Amino acid sequence: MKTLYILFSKSAGQYYVGITSNFEERIAKHQNGSYKNAFTKKADDWETALRFDCESQEDAMYLERFIKRMKSKTFIQRVIENPDILSDILKKK
Numbered sequence: 446m447k448t449l450y451i452l453f454s455k456s457a458g459q460y461y462v463g464i465t466s467n468f469e470e471r472i473a474k475h476q477n478g479s480y481k482n483a484f485t486k487k488a489d490d491w492e493t494a495l496r497f498d499c500e501s502q503e504d505a506m507y508l509e510r511f512i513k514r515m516k517s518k519t520f521i522q523r524v525i526e527n528p529d530i531l532s533d534i535l536k537k538k
Contacts, residue, residue, distance in 0.1 A: 447505035451495040451512075451521060451532070454488035460521045461485050462512050470498060473480040495525045504535055 448468045452461040452475060461484055465471035472493060475485045485491055499505040510529055512521060524530050 446485040447499045447502045449495075449499055449505050450493060450499045451490040451525060452485065453476050454485075454489050454491050457488040459488075460494065460518065461491065461520070462509055462511050464502075466502075494521075495528060497522075497528055497531050499535075507538055508534060 447464050447466055449462070449464050450468065450472070452463075452535070453459070453474075454461075461475075472491075474490050475483075476489070477505065478486055478489065480486060482502060497508070511534055512524065515521075
């Protein structure tokens with residue numbers, strides 16, 4: 446199983462969208478700055494805004510690309526408020 450996740454940094458005022466097969470380990474690495482030159486390196490206050498488990502890597506990657514292509518903070522906020530949007534997107538793919 447893969448997990449799609451959205452992090453939010455209050456200090457940066459930005460969201461980060463990613464996927465992983467080990468959620469707890471990945472979040473810890475984002476928090477402690479393990480990824481050099483990574484987007485999440487710019488802040489140290491990343492918090493989980495959404496965690497959405499997917500049945501397959503293909504589904505998780507599809508959703509990640511879909512969200513990133515939208516390039517919309519408003520869309521991300523809608524998804525966080527109503528995660529069922531993600532299920533609807535997968536049904537239509």
